[in-house]
Structures are given as C-alpha cells and as structure tokens.
Amino acid sequence: MSANKTDATLVIVDDHPIVIEGLQSLLQGEEGLHIVQSFTTGGAFLSFLKEQPHIDIVLLDITLPDLNGVEVCREIKIHAPDTKILIISNHNERSIIMQMLQQGASGYLLKNASGDELVHCIHEVLNGRIxxxxxxxxxxxxxxxxxxxxxxxxxxxxKQVLGMIAAGRTSASIADELCVSQFTVETHRRNLMQKFDASNTAALIKMAVEQRLL
Structure with a gap:
C-alpha cells in the first residue's frame, strides 16, 4: 500500500504470521491506511516504536511469545502516548477485556470478527472513540x-449480627451484647453465610458491601 501524507500509519503485532498475512490482505486496499510494519514479538515492536514513535494505530494481540499484551500496552503509552491501540484477540473473558482497556487500549475485537467490523473499529479508534x-x-x-x-x-x-461481624466482633461479644447464647449467634452466622453463598467471613463482608447491605 503506497502511503499518502494523510494516511494513518498502522502496525500489526501478532505471533502468528498467517494472522498477520490475513490482516494485511484485509487492509491492503483500505483507503486512508498505510501498513508500516508487522512484528511477531512485543519486544521487537517496542524497539521499533522507540525509534519511530509516530505510529497512529497498533493492531495488538494479547498473547505474544515474549511479553503479554498488558506489558506492551503499558510501554506503548509510556513511549508513544498518542498511538492508538486496538486489541485483536481470541480472549473473550470480561476481566481481560477490562484490563486491556484500563491499560490504554482504545478498542477490542475478537479474531472471528468480520473484515468490515475490523475496518469500522480501526476508523472508530482513529477518530478518538472506544x-x-x-x-x-x-x-x-x-x-x-x-x-x-x-x-x-x-x-x-x-442485619444486626452482620454489622457486628463486619466490625470484627467475636461471636461471644455479640452474644453478650444481644443477650442471646453464643450458639444462637453462630446459627445467625451460618445462615448469613448460606444466604450470601459465602465460603468465609471475608467473602461474606465483601458480598454484603457489594450488595450495599453494609
């Protein structure tokens, strides 16, 4: 693809050469984009970026042989903060998606996405959108x-017992304050654990906070 002054510069980073070839083929005739280079390791790409930081967008895989996507994202934002990052991955776990967005990625799509969807996401990212x-x-x-x-x-x-447990009170001290037996307090504690499906006291308190009951 020949570059025009107005073309957005693009780099592909993926450890599978066949994926790189596929992405290059999809984007080869796309107006307004110029594929500068492709890399199969995060380290090689980061070395390149330090020498040529004026890359508009990186199509980045998460699983690389030397570095993970989180590390690469972080380094991109340190050395070339204006470079946009579009994740292209097989990972569809919500936690991983959130982690990549928090590290500075501007977009995320799965490798089973269509060519049209890929092109649309690239232009959305280049226009400053997620x-x-x-x-x-x-x-x-x-x-x-x-x-x-x-x-x-x-x-x-x-609710009383839950609040006292969250305050770090022992079953004995709770029993004394409520004028009930320690066995009764332990029964309340077991019932609370069952209702919240919590395996321990820390999990019980965490879930109660999340449900805004504390």
Missing part, C-alpha cells in the same frame, strides 16, 4: 455473576 466489536459489546453489557444473584432477604437480627 471501539468494541458486537460480540465484545455483548460480553461487556452482560450482567456479572454477582449482579445476577438476588439480594438476600435478611431479618432485623441478621
């Missing part, structure tokens, strides 16, 4: 597991 493929958008808007769980119904006494 670009997510349709499948990634569906993953990110899906309620997380904790959100799917109903907020457990607690009795007034269970």
């Amino acid at each position: 670009a997510l493929s349709a499948e990634i958008t569906a993953i990110m808007t899906r309620p997380v597991q904790n959100e799917l769980k109903q907020i457990p119904h607690l009795t007034k006494r269970e």
